[in-house]
Amino acid sequence: MSRLVISGVSKSFGATRVLDHIDLDVPDGTAAAVVGASGCGKTTLLRVIAGFEAPDTGSVQLGTETVVRDNVCLPPQRRRIGYVAQDGALFPHLSVADNIAYGLDTGLRGAAARLRRHRDRDRVTELLAMVSLDPGFADRLPHQLSGGQQQRVALARALARKPALMLLDEPFSALDTGLRATTRQAVAETLRAAGMTSILVTHDQEEALSFAEQVAVMRDGRFTQVGPPQHVYHHPADLFTAHFLGDCVLLDALCEADIAKSALGPVPVQQHAPTGQTTLMLRPEQLTAQVGTTDHPHSGTVTEVDFRGPDVILTIDLAEGAGTVKVRRTGTQAPARGDRVRLTIQGTAMAYEKS
Ligand SMILES: Nc1ncnc2c1ncn2[C@@H]1O[C@H](COP(=O)(O)OP(=O)(O)OP(=O)(O)O)[C@@H](O)[C@H]1O
Numbered sequence: 001m002s003r004l005v006i007s008g009v010s011k012s013f014g015a016t017r018v019l020d021h022i023d024l025d026v027p028d029g030t031a032a033a034v035v036g037a038s039g040c041g042k043t044t045l046l047r048v049i050a051g052f053e054a055p056d057t058g059s060v061q062l063g064t065e066t067v068v069r070d071n072v073c074l075p076p077q078r079r080r081i082g083y084v085a086q087d088g089a090l091f092p093h094l095s096v097a098d099n100i101a102y103g104l105d106t107g108l109r110g111a112a113a114r115l116r117r118h119r120d121r122d123r124v125t126e127l128l129a130m131v132s133l134d135p136g137f138a139d140r141l142p143h144q145l146s147g148g149q150q151q152r153v154a155l156a157r158a159l160a161r162k163p164a165l166m167l168l169d170e171p172f173s174a175l176d177t178g179l180r181a182t183t184r185q186a187v188a189e190t191l192r193a194a195g196m197t198s199i200l201v202t203h204d205q206e207e208a209l210s211f212a213e214q215v216a217v218m219r220d221g222r223f224t225q226v227g228p229p230q231h232v233y234h235h236p237a238d239l240f241t242a243h244f245l246g247d248c249v250l251l252d253a254l255c256e257a258d259i260a261k262s263a264l265g266p267v268p269v270q271q272h273a274p275t276g277q278t279t280l281m282l283r284p285e286q287l288t289a290q291v292g293t294t295d296h297p298h299s300g301t302v303t304e305v306d307f308r309g310p311d312v313i314l315t316i317d318l319a320e321g322a323g324t325v326k327v328r329r330t331g332t333q334a335p336a337r338g339d340r341v342r343l344t345i346q347g348t349a350m351a352y353e354k355s
Pocket residue numbers: 013018036037038039040041042043044045203
């Protein structure tokens with residue numbers, strides 16, 4: 001069992017509070033992603049879990065073991081936790097096999113260690129297979145691998161100790177877009193196949209949403225929201241979280257009995273939404289723009305077409321100066337600049353009290 005439960009963890013450096021009452025429950029064998037802007041405290045949280053920093057207050061429980069509470073603080077090497085850093089941190093002078101075998105090291109040195117590593121060769125091959133690397137990579141040096149391959153070796157090294165929990169600190173951020181997505185998928189599959197509990201720290205919302213069963217959005221050392229990716233994306237707790245997780249369409253709306261009336265007509269909103277003047281939030285893919293209707297009340301004019309490959313983002317000026325909205329459309333047969341379009345909303349919107 002390797003459920004991770006973090007309760008009331010706070011940490012200050014001098015007068016600056018970097019973690020402020022953090023609670024997180026990661027069920028056994030699942031992945032959580034902590035996403036937030038640079039400097040919000042993500043790495044510090046991982047360092048507290050790993051044992052490189054002691055929190056001022058709070059507790060960390062891994063499986064049946066309390067690794068931090070009050071005066072108890074297990075040293076990192078006794079925590080059964082693997083850590084993969086942003087740059088992989090492989091030893092440049094050691095081969096791939098020796099880098100991985102280092103993770104298997106039991107403290108033996110010299111000839112005994114060499115003998116041990118030789119015996120561990122089979123395990124190295126097994127670990128390379130786990131991270132989808134050919135056994136032929138074993139004798140290469142890290143600089144003879146691509147960035148994505150290096151990160152897989154780093155993961156294999158961390159897996160070698162069979163940790164109960166894997167911590168991943170922005171492990172894909174140095175990779176270019178294509179490699180990033182494939183490496184992320186490979187790592188997620190490896191961890192899933194191993195049934196390992198994990199936490200990924202990232203500043204990339206798409207990465208967080210695709211990687212984990214649970215996403216925690218961090219702002220200034222606090223979680224603004226923790227929940228399944230689809231829920232936090234479609235029902236963000238506040239406008240900060242909404243903006244952080246993706247593009248937003250914002251409209252003024254009058255809200256009553258969980259229906260909001262805006263320039264685009266009435267739309268259902270979340271249960272127990274605020275009443276009166278609100279700010280309405282939709283995702284751009286919730287709007288459809290149909291060309292050719294000129295006199296419909298919920299129409300507008302396309303003023304910008306931002307081509308992004310698989311889709312385009314249309315900027316549309318609403319009729320009667322009611323504002324501007326952004327609409328996501330597939331790239332084929334998208335409206336052109338100057339087209340008049342009729343707008344309709346799909347699904348439920350989120351209404352927030354006007355700030
Ligand atoms: N040992 C330390 N001593 C003093 N301040 C620190 C220390 N470690 C981190 N900080 C500060 O704590 C804050 C949070 O740092 P942290 O590295 O946790 O942020 P982060 O969200 O991981 O950022 P990034 O995405 O840029 O890595 C920062 O303002 C940082 O300068």
